[in-house]
Amino acid sequence: MLYALKIAARYLTASKAQTALLIFGVAIGVFIFIFMSALIGGLAELILSRTAGDMAHISIQAEAVDPILLLPGKPLLVQQKSSKTANNLPTAMAFVPLIEALPGVTAVSPQITGAGVLTRGSQVTQVSINGLEAGKESAITRLDSYITQGTARLGAGGALIGQRLADDMDLLLGQSVRLRSSGGIEVVLTVTGIYQMGQGGFDRRTAYVSIGTARTLFAMPQGVTRIEIKLADLYAADTIAPQIKAMTGLNAVSWTVDGAQLLEALAAQAQTGYFLKGFALLTIIIGVASALLLSTYRRRPEIGIMRAMGASQGFVVLVFVMQGGLVGLMGGLFGAGIGYLALLPFPGRDNFQSGVLPIDINQGSYGLAILLTLIGAILASIWPARAAARVDPVEAIGQ
Amino acid sequence: MSALVEVTDLVKTFGSGEAETRVLQGLNLTLETGQLAALLGPSGSGKSTLLTILGTLMQPTSGAHHMLGVDLTTASDPERTQFRNLHIGFVFQFHNLLPDFTALENVMFPTAIREGRETDAAKARGADLLTRMGLADRITFPTAHLSGGQKQRVAVARALMNKPELVLADEPTGNLDRVSAMQVMDLIAQINKDEGTTFLISTHDEKIAALCHRQIAVADGKVTG
Ligand SMILES: Nc1ncnc2c1ncn2[C@@H]1O[C@H](COP(=O)(O)OP(=O)(O)O)[C@@H](O)[C@H]1O
Ligand SMILES: [Mg+2]
Numbered sequence A: 001m002l003y004a005l006k007i008a009a010r011y012l013t014a015s016k017a018q019t020a021l022l023i024f025g026v027a028i029g030v031f032i033f034i035f036m037s038a039l040i041g042g043l044a045e046l047i048l049s050r051t052a053g054d055m056a057h058i059s060i061q062a063e064a065v066d067p068i069l070l071l072p073g074k075p076l077l078v079q080q081k082s083s084k085t086a087n088n089l090p091t092a093m094a095f096v097p098l099i100e101a102l103p104g105v106t107a108v109s110p111q112i113t114g115a116g117v118l119t120r121g122s123q124v125t126q127v128s129i130n131g132l133e134a135g136k137e138s139a140i141t142r143l144d145s146y147i148t149q150g151t152a153r154l155g156a157g158g159a160l161i162g163q164r165l166a167d168d169m170d171l172l173l174g175q176s177v178r179l180r181s182s183g184g185i186e187v188v189l190t191v192t193g194i195y196q197m198g199q200g201g202f203d204r205r206t207a208y209v210s211i212g213t214a215r216t217l218f219a220m221p222q223g224v225t226r227i228e229i230k231l232a233d234l235y236a237a238d239t240i241a242p243q244i245k246a247m248t249g250l251n252a253v254s255w256t257v258d259g260a261q262l263l264e265a266l267a268a269q270a271q272t273g274y275f276l277k278g279f280a281l282l283t284i285i286i287g288v289a290s291a292l293l294l295s296t297y298r299r300r301p302e303i304g305i306m307r308a309m310g311a312s313q314g315f316v317v318l319v320f321v322m323q324g325g326l327v328g329l330m331g332g333l334f335g336a337g338i339g340y341l342a343l344l345p346f347p348g349r350d351n352f353q354s355g356v357l358p359i360d361i362n363q364g365s366y367g368l369a370i371l372l373t374l375i376g377a378i379l380a381s382i383w384p385a386r387a388a389a390r391v392d393p394v395e396a397i398g399q
Numbered sequence B: 001m002s003a004l005v006e007v008t009d010l011v012k013t014f015g016s017g018e019a020e021t022r023v024l025q026g027l028n029l030t031l032e033t034g035q036l037a038a039l040l041g042p043s044g045s046g047k048s049t050l051l052t053i054l055g056t057l058m059q060p061t062s063g064a065h066h067m068l069g070v071d072l073t074t075a076s077d078p079e080r081t082q083f084r085n086l087h088i089g090f091v092f093q094f095h096n097l098l099p100d101f102t103a104l105e106n107v108m109f110p111t112a113i114r115e116g117r118e119t120d121a122a123k124a125r126g127a128d129l130l131t132r133m134g135l136a137d138r139i140t141f142p143t144a145h146l147s148g149g150q151k152q153r154v155a156v157a158r159a160l161m162n163k164p165e166l167v168l169a170d171e172p173t174g175n176l177d178r179v180s181a182m183q184v185m186d187l188i189a190q191i192n193k194d195e196g197t198t199f200l201i202s203t204h205d206e207k208i209a210a211l212c213h214r215q216i217a218v219a220d221g222k223v224t225g
Helices: A002-014 A016-050 A076-080 A092-101 A163-169 A200-205 A211-217 A234-248 A260-298 A300-308 A313-343 A366-389 A393-397 B047-054 B077-087 B103-115 B120-132 B148-160 B178-195 B206-210
Strands: A058-061 A105-120 A123-132 A147-150 A158-162 A176-181 A186-195 A206-210 A226-231 A252-254 B005-014 B021-031 B036-040 B062-067 B088-091 B166-170 B198-203 B214-219
Touching (some): A002 A016, A092 A234, A105 A163, A123 A176, A123 A211, A206 A211, A226 A234, A260 A313, B021 B062, B036 B047, B047 B062, B120 B148, B148 B178, B198 B206
Parallel strands (some): A123 A206, B036 B214, B088 B166, B166 B198
Antiparallel strands (some): A058 A226, A058 A252, A105 A176, A147 A186, A158 A206
């Protein structure tokens, strides 16, 4: 075993340029593998953080009065546009502490939502009103990260509006504005914060108020219209939603029900990644196999000598398989090294920038790349190794 | 005392039908322990074929082949591989050494392959053999840098590494100048005298054959004298 390794290593170092080229070729395959892993992982991260990151993973709504709202397959944004009189969940508040205590649940946000009209002077704009509990302004949508002026904290009489809405209505921070609900109740609010999410619908159409203000506007002294829940792992939604439903009897719905398209897109993207990574591995295998096959032809006389001196066929197989293994290991380590170095300059997952590939250096699958390359190279060497072992020593020595 | 090697009615044919060549045609030969024998015959007479069969690298078409009392015609490939590692040394005309290894590494090979590594004992014996071959200053030389005569002396040292009973040498001096050839033959004769190792050396050079104690002539696939 050790002796076969010595001979394998000597064969590789005997033709340095050729071996270096082979290892470099393997390393490029590994680099592509790692680059694709980091890119696909980063893309998924980006897409999830841009969409699912700001949405509830599980939401509880009263049964719909407006059937359009719950049409299957509609994206979540359609629900946000709800402009009908909100439905009441009269007893749901009692369950909030229970839901909060469930493992995997990181935030629970009871909300009162509805439609209204924002008026300032002669300017009038239709808005969705979202009443949030104090301290939970950023529990679901990370409002605090989108604030450009003022604060995300909502006090009584305060309102948070989007930058586009502020621009449309010439509203400045600290100015007052009238908000009238669909039920005809009107309050005067002060703009205490302006946010910019980059999604036109939200920036132009949503006004966040305190849940107290929303109670006044919609004449709801008790209950809420919606409870939004965030989880540590968004993929756990499908198991936790039924748990909540069983525990509370409330209609808890996982984000995946309406986010099927998003899931499909992510799956398709991951599949593209597997495909490309598979090709990278295939080129490694073909490269190693062809290089070793050439080597067995070139070393036929030596194989004959070794056999004549008493080397078994198994020993010859081992010498060539170990060459494959060494090439795979070195190419894998080298490729993983240059992969890591090449990914270093990219901004991390927490600050992806537009215009730059969303590469997540932590998702490079370095260990997997090295392992698969090693296995691939060993598999690739089996055919040449068996060909080497079958060399007829008499013919090879050619007396 | 029984013979070291005994072959009877040895037949070897290559190809079949129209293209069939009968190279060995019922050859009989006995080698006693300690002999230094020359195998003489013109090119194409079947010397190499006989040596590869005696070396268990090839199976005869028919006939019996015994060495050290073992029936080698019925042995499996792994059995024959182990047998030749322990009991037979080879010196070939071409393609003799592993080019990417040093002289000492080449000499140690037959032992290292058996023991799975290059032991200190093997290193010592290898260095000793190379010294006896007059190559004390070439022990760690890459074999690619050795002259033809030096290479053949390394090959003789390697053939002796496992203390085999029989060394088969197929025209070991065929590629060498007269001086180098004589040097190699003198070393072989010395080893034969000192250690009693049996040698069978094929050659078509009468002068080389004259250095041996026994001359075996081969013609038309048979021993003729
Ligand atoms: N593998 C083979 N296939 C066909 N013919 C062979 C083969 N090996 C040897 N021969 C033939 O056998 C005859 C004897 O060859 P060989 O044993 O090499 O003779 P020598 O070593 O005495 O010159 C030659 O005619 C050669 O062409
Ligand atoms: Mg010959």
